[in-house]
Amino acid sequence: MENLIYVLFLCIVAPMILLVLLTKKKSKLITGYMVAGITCALFVSELNSIILSYFDNDGFFVSTTITPITEEIIKALPVLFFAYMFYDNLEILLPLSFSTGIGFALFENMVLLLKMNTDMPIELAAVRGLATALMHGVCTAAVGLGMSYVKKKKELFYCGTLGLLIIAILYHGLYNMLVQSSLSVLGFILPVITYIPLLLRQYNYIKTKRNKEVEHNSQ
Amino acid sequence: MNIYMISNTFIWICSLVSFIVGAIMFFKPSKPLFAKMITMAVGCIAFGRIFQVLRIAIAPDTMSGFQLGFLGVIGSLVFLFAVNYCIIDKAVDDHSPKNQKYRFIPIVFPILATAFYMIFIGFADVNLIVKICGAVLTLFVVQSIYFNAKHIFFPDLETGVLGALKPYNILALIYAYLCLAEIIALSGDYYILDLALSFVMGIVIILLIPAVAKGVKKWKT
Numbered sequence: 001m002e003n004l005i006y007v008l009f010l011c012i013v014a015p016m017i018l019l020v021l022l023t024k025k026k027s028k029l030i031t032g033y034m035v036a037g038i039t040c041a042l043f044v045s046e047l048n049s050i051i052l053s054y055f056d057n058d059g060f061f062v063s064t065t066i067t068p069i070t071e072e073i074i075k076a077l078p079v080l081f082f083a084y085m086f087y088d089n090l091e092i093l094l095p096l097s098f099s100t101g102i103g104f105a106l107f108e109n110m111v112l113l114l115k116m117n118t119d120m121p122i123e124l125a126a127v128r129g130l131a132t133a134l135m136h137g138v139c140t141a142a143v144g145l146g147m148s149y150v151k152k153k154k155e156l157f158y159c160g161t162l163g164l165l166i167i168a169i170l171y172h173g174l175y176n177m178l179v180q181s182s183l184s185v186l187g188f189i190l191p192v193i194t195y196i197p198l199l200l201r202q203y204n205y206i207k208t209k210r211n212k213e214v215e216h217n218s219q
Numbered sequence: 220m221n222i223y224m225i226s227n228t229f230i231w232i233c234s235l236v237s238f239i240v241g242a243i244m245f246f247k248p249s250k251p252l253f254a255k256m257i258t259m260a261v262g263c264i265a266f267g268r269i270f271q272v273l274r275i276a277i278a279p280d281t282m283s284g285f286q287l288g289f290l291g292v293i294g295s296l297v298f299l300f301a302v303n304y305c306i307i308d309k310a311v312d313d314h315s316p317k318n319q320k321y322r323f324i325p326i327v328f329p330i331l332a333t334a335f336y337m338i339f340i341g342f343a344d345v346n347l348i349v350k351i352c353g354a355v356l357t358l359f360v361v362q363s364i365y366f367n368a369k370h371i372f373f374p375d376l377e378t379g380v381l382g383a384l385k386p387y388n389i390l391a392l393i394y395a396y397l398c399l400a401e402i403i404a405l406s407g408d409y410y411i412l413d414l415a416l417s418f419v420m421g422i423v424i425i426l427l428i429p430a431v432a433k434g435v436k437k438w439k440t
Contacts, residue, residue: 064274
């Protein structure tokens, strides 16, 4: 039973790696970074259990104060690696960091499901699946935004990434605290509220790009 | 509702209003990066304060020890430092020897902040977590106020940007000192003083965005 988390990890990651090998360029990167997110979640789940035992199993304190810090830092590492080694283009970094967050949330939810056995109602699973995925995705995407300066402006990269990482940590801590309280509905709504402007921005960006292309072709 | 919660709620409301105004005004592709970053600093304050307010409301028994809301203050100082060091300073300081005195005079402000920390927290009889948090905060306050003070005194005859941003720099300097004063007040359990400080801090945060807007008119890059 102790190895179940690793069994689960292998069952998810193995087919995804096969998918990575078959897909091309951008799809390969996004799927690959989803695998990276899942791997980060596996590492964090082990780390969190060590931290939890250090704080006398005070789940509420650890999940609202310590784990937002560790999780956000670990999730940011694969994105930092990509930005530093390959491209620091925001157009690539944002979807990449978002998929890392989604991968992380995917595995985190699975681990939670394992711990709760069969006691999780389907409504809660649906709401949690959506809200947690959005929360992790938005947080990592915010950090990815700061990392887009890694090669262009070094000083701005250090300060900007630290500032955005702090915002992501606070947002994560706020979400964890709300979902564990009587205001859990507010906690589940919070990621949706923050996702809408991101979606609108992406929609506007695609629309502007398409208009420019049409304009360019007509000339 | 305790006094600490009232002071945090007041700062949260002020910073939320300021953040919304800033986001509407500056979160556009045509607006300069420094204005966006100052708005993010205000957003950081709002996030940190709402965390503290909800923490007191939901789990008041976990209020001792390190609080994640403290990172909101640190984050705001990081953004304010980034604006002054990475953007404004690069544009106005040509590192010529004739302006050397303007680089030395502002050192007084960080020294003053460090002295405050040493007297009221460093050598005082307070618990270790407060001492560590105070030291971290002082570190970020020191680097932020040096550049704020530098840009208040530094001559800017060519672009006129520093003149337009002077109200912002004065407000950012006051904000950084208020952050330090707040932790000093809390370390000694002076909650009434904390309430008074939070009232001033709320007003400073509200005034920050209009002060930045004045600078944006002058400097659009």
